[in-house]
Amino acid sequence: MGFWKSLFSTSETTTAAKPPGIDGMASPGVVVGNSRIFFSTDREIDLYELEELCDAVGWSRRPLRKVKKAIQYSFLVVSMWEQRGTQRRLIGFSRATSDHAFNATIWDVVVHPDFQSKGLGKALMRQMIKRLRNEDISNITLFADPHVIDFYRGLGFMPDPEGIKGMFWYPD
């Protein structure tokens, strides 16, 4: 994991800071054997490929029409790709909603099981945080399932700071 981490740290420092949402933007990536891992903020993602990724981690399927709209209206979308030769494979995804000024909330963080436990989830989240910070967003939030609370804690996220509670509305 240290190996991946150091590679991604290098990758991150050499990635130019650009505003989120610019289509086609990709980080320089890192070469690992004959494959290269890179990040992109391009929103033109094949929705079937994204669905396949979400299937792989067992998420419930969602209408693609709504997924498309959610991507369109997210403030930031970061996808993670493995490239082997001319073949590109979507291996991670995350997005954030925002008021473009103060707050952002990160949703739908997913890393393909074949690529988990390699530090890539952290690398993906660091891309999200870096880009949100570059846009002067001071309040980065998320809602974490119990089994990933420690993962996010390791990235600097704090649960219930000063007693602030995440709450979800349920219909009567």
Add this chain to the structure above:
Amino acid sequence: MGFWKSLFSTSETTTAAKPPGIDGMASPGVVVGNSRIFFSTDREIDLYELEELCDAVGWSRRPLRKVKKAIQYSFLVVSMWEQRGTQRRLIGFSRATSDHAFNATIWDVVVHPDFQSKGLGKALMRQMIKRLRNEDISNITLFADPHVIDFYRGLGFMPDPEGIKGMFWYPD
């Protein structure tokens, strides 16, 4: 409080459902003595009047340039007004960010101290929930300070459902 509540229930059922973000939209409102309380989704709010409202509840001041941007990029803005004759006074405010498809997060809920404990905060939140639901947003979330957790619970919000934790990122 029951009086206000019943008035607002009536108001809510007679308010036509329209998409969020339409400027100039206002609920019919209710007449109380010689004043009328109504809601609006108009984003053309006097930022100094909004700042005065936030000052009244002791919030830290924020750059108006950023407040303006946050209002512009919120999915939904609901303001609450008292009208006496031709005089309009801003007495409440709330807004929500969203991906326009699945999730919304409610921010900056404020009711002027002179108008608190009259059921108006609840009425304001019900306007938010109703409009988000009308837009087919299934996941309505917020981050509640400790002293308002019970207020939101009374509106149907649940803290940490299934152990899901609200988390905030802090720089190293």
